[in-house]
Amino acid sequence: MxxxxxxxxxxxxxxxxxxxxxxxxxxxxxxxxxxxxxxxxxxxxxxxxxxxxxxxxxxxxxxxxxxxxxxxxxxxxxxxxxxxxxxxxxxxxxxxxxxxxxxxxxxxxxxxxxxxxxxxxxxxxxxxxxxxxxxxxxxxxxxxxxxxxxxxxxxxxxxxxxxxxxxxxxxxxxxxxxxxxxxxxxxxxxxxxxxxxxxxxxxxxxxxxxxxxxxxxxxxxxxxxxxxxxxxxxxxxxxxxxxxxxxxxxxxxxxxxxxxxxxxxxxxxxxxxxxxxxxxxxxxxxxxxxxxxxxxxRGLPIEVHVDRPGAPAIERHFEVLRSPRLVGPLAAFALRAAVADASAAEVDETLQLEGKIFLDGRPPLEMAIGGGAGNPPPVARIGAEVARVLAALFQAPMEVPRVERVVLRVHATERDGAWKVIRALPDRLSVRPGQSFAVRVELSDARGQRSWQKLEVAIPAEALPGRCTLAVGATRILDGELGAVAEARRRTARSADAYLAALASFSSDTRLEARLIRPASGIVSRGREYPALPATAHLLMRSSPGGNELYHSRWRRVAGAWREMERSVTGLVRVSITIEGEESAE
Structure with a gap:
């Protein structure tokens, strides 16, 4: 007994x-x-x-x-x-x-x-x-x-x-x-x-x-x-x-x-x-x-500030359980509830999130994301971004600084939805190293309103000649289409510094970017990108002791330009651009 x-x-x-x-x-x-x-x-x-x-x-x-x-x-x-x-x-x-x-x-x-x-x-x-x-x-x-x-x-x-x-x-x-x-x-x-x-x-x-x-x-x-x-x-x-x-x-x-x-x-x-x-x-x-x-x-302190036109600004303070599996979804849940407090959320409103995640002894991680009309609704999209970053911090494969608190600021803008990239018009289709070219980007929203944005792309003097692709869209979409190098860097990071650096470089969907790229066989390993390697280097890295986790990168960035927009950006267009060599320049 x-x-x-x-x-x-x-x-x-x-x-x-x-x-x-x-x-x-x-x-x-x-x-x-x-x-x-x-x-x-x-x-x-x-x-x-x-x-x-x-x-x-x-x-x-x-x-x-x-x-x-x-x-x-x-x-x-x-x-x-x-x-x-x-x-x-x-x-x-x-x-x-x-x-x-x-x-x-x-x-x-x-x-x-x-x-x-x-x-x-x-x-x-x-x-x-x-x-x-x-x-x-x-x-x-x-x-x-x-x-x-x-x-x-x-x-x-x-x-x-x-x-x-x-x-x-x-x-x-x-x-x-x-x-x-x-x-x-x-x-x-x-x-x-x-x-x-x-x-x-x-x-x-x-x-x-x-x-x-x-x-x-x-x-x-x-x-x-x-x-x-x-x-x-x-x-x-x-x-x-x-x-x-x-x-x-x-x-x-x-x-x-x-x-x-x-x-x-x-x-x-x-x-x-x-x-x-x-x-x-x-x-x-x-x-x-x-x-x-x-x-x-104590849990994880979170404060949410919400500004919406025609409604009083609100501020909410709460704590969530420090559970690695649930801290992200719980924060997203509370964020959604706080946004709803400002007034009844409109289906087609656009939200802009600016957030800071404060770490013990480190600069804060900053995030910026927008959500326009669509499915899922904008508040769900910004909540998912907060949940993703918190999950990455609380489920890190190595010891990272403790998350001390989170501050989220949500701004509701005009109810016109996201900007969609319609077309990109460069002022020239061939350019020499050291020169620049301008690209005009046409944007449209759900109500048919149009906007033209101009981006200046400078070609490095050391750029190699050849045919390149100019991809224009939101930085997040470009990363998704061309290879999420930041995510690969995070997954292969071997130190807290490399892990946090990769996490801080995650892209935004409110950034309109023109990125000039060319095909290249690269590798992401140990939190670093090696954008162009010969086949022998690939074999050596794969056969090195320790079983390194490797990710392939398919594109190499040559040049680019970007600007922040007041709402999220969707769509992606491509244009062929040629970098001329010395012979063609003559």
Missing amino acids: SKWNTQRLLFFGLALCLTPLLALPALAVEIYPLAEIRAGLEGEVITVLEGRQPVALKVEVLGVLEDWIGPGVPLILGRFTDERGRFEGVAAGMSGSPVMIDGRLVGALSYSVGNFTKEPICGITPIEKMLELEHLPAGELPWRREGVVAATGSVLRAIPLAVGVRGVAGDGLGAFDDLWQEMGLSPAAAAQPAAGTAAMGAEDLQPGMPVSAMLIWGDKIVGATGTVTWREGSRLLAFGHPFLGRGRSGGPISPAEIVWTVASGFNSFKISRYGTPAGTLTEDRLVGIAAEVGPVP
């Missing part, structure tokens, strides 16, 4: 579970030994369905599935038997609800069987294994597993957490279905709007009560709500399955209040409102999460 079997646990007596929580004294409850669990035992699931008042739902043990959660970690199979439990079903947000038999703690409600089942089948994570949480691996997320097929023919899977959002319009939630699915949530159950912030604190983080792991907090709030299973002093256990599967973790937790539990044959869920963050999530592992009530950790 485990040493935990004799330990006295802080818990609330079942007889008092229907009285207001703050009036309850802490009573000791024993663990129900896992070895004594058998089919036919009856108990109660303690959870909150409305407000802060716990209720007891009847549950019957059906059996024990050995090694189902993991090696040496069984799952107790059960089903709700009383009228209310069968009506509500196993709802998103019940994860972690303590299961009691004869006044002793069995474990945490943590798994459920499919949708539209004729009876609410549930899985229970044994408390004995949850108390050994630090010694278990982080494990893969349970919602990424295939599960097992029960007698009903449905898959047994982790109960989704009830995600609540404050400060985001309801119609903006569906745009981030990928984010909810990344957390194991179906769109139907995810991101139900929270009804405000309740006045709750650390004393409300008690067994049977809701607890939220915060993803975004500040002017915007996104949290994932489950239930506290066990608490002793300042330490608590909850959920009964992983949250993000991060292992040793760090992020704020908050007490919560349940506004209502929505019963559904498809997927029941709880709607929650949050209290003040009151502790730190310390472990996120196979059998649940552990947290310490007390100081609240």
Whole structure:
């Protein structure tokens, strides 16, 4: 028998579970030994369905599935038997609800069987294994597993957490279905709007009560709500399955209040409102999460400034969880919500983003991107750029300076969409080394408005003669069509300096560029570009020790010119230009 079997646990007596929580004294409850669990035992699931008042739902043990959660970690199979439990079903947000038999703690409600089942089948994570949480691996997320097929023919899977959002319009939630699915949530159950912030604190983080792991907090709030299973002093256990599967973790937790539990044959869920963050999530592992009530950790501070014609300028401050996988999507989500605060976003408006990402001990990384009318909408495009850069920093293959904060400035311009490149007219089609030529670029927008831009391209004196291609378009489009050398430099970088230099050189779609290029067989390796190499050099680099990662570059830049535009640029045109040699010059 485990040493935990004799330990006295802080818990609330079942007889008092229907009285207001703050009036309850802490009573000791024993663990129900896992070895004594058998089919036919009856108990109660303690959870909150409305407000802060716990209720007891009847549950019957059906059996024990050995090694189902993991090696040496069984799952107790059960089903709700009383009228209310069968009506509500196993709802998103019940994860972690303590299961009691004869006044002793069995474990945490943590798994459920499919949708539209004729009876609410549930899985229970044994408390004995949850108390050994630090010694278990982080494990893969349970919602990424295939599960097992029960007698009903449905898959047994982790109960989704009830995600609540404050400060985001309801119609903006569906745009981030990928984010909810990344957390194991179906769109139907995810991101139900929270009804405000309740006045709750650390004393409300008690067994049977809701607890939220915060993803975004500040002017915007996104949290994932489950239930506290066990608490002793300042330490608590909850959920009964992983949250993000991060292992040793760090992020704020908050007490919560349940506004209502929505019963559904498809997927029941709880709607929650949050209290003040009151502790730190310390472990996120196979059998649940552990947290310490007390100081609240810092996330990644982000501030967003939005200027839109005809609407007051707004400023929003929030923090997002420093999760390498989620920090980008979370920042994009909060950015979209902040832009929507300025006023109802127009489908055809154009947005211009200027951003700075401040690094510890380094100059900030700067970004500039525009988004015009189209699909995806402009706010989605600028959000994707922010997410991409943050993901590159938080998932870097080597140690890079810590991201200290992010400042984003969004300007809404005329609702005319992006500029499209129609044609490019150089004033000459042949030029000698050391000379310049002008190219006039015709642009058009969605409303048929025209604009002419002039770019001067200077040919280096050392340029070799031959036929070249003048490519005109947005710098981002040119890089995509002609080879994303900056991305190849980032992927092959061997040092933080090379990695950050490549990241800082990522191109903008608001820059109109004329780039004179010629075919060349080059290589990008170790964060550097070698634009023109003979075949023997290719062979030598490929055969060098260490297995260098190599990328081919197909073009060599000869000359170019660019200018920043007030909105994004689309389209690409090509014109043939000849650089004359000495013979042709004569």
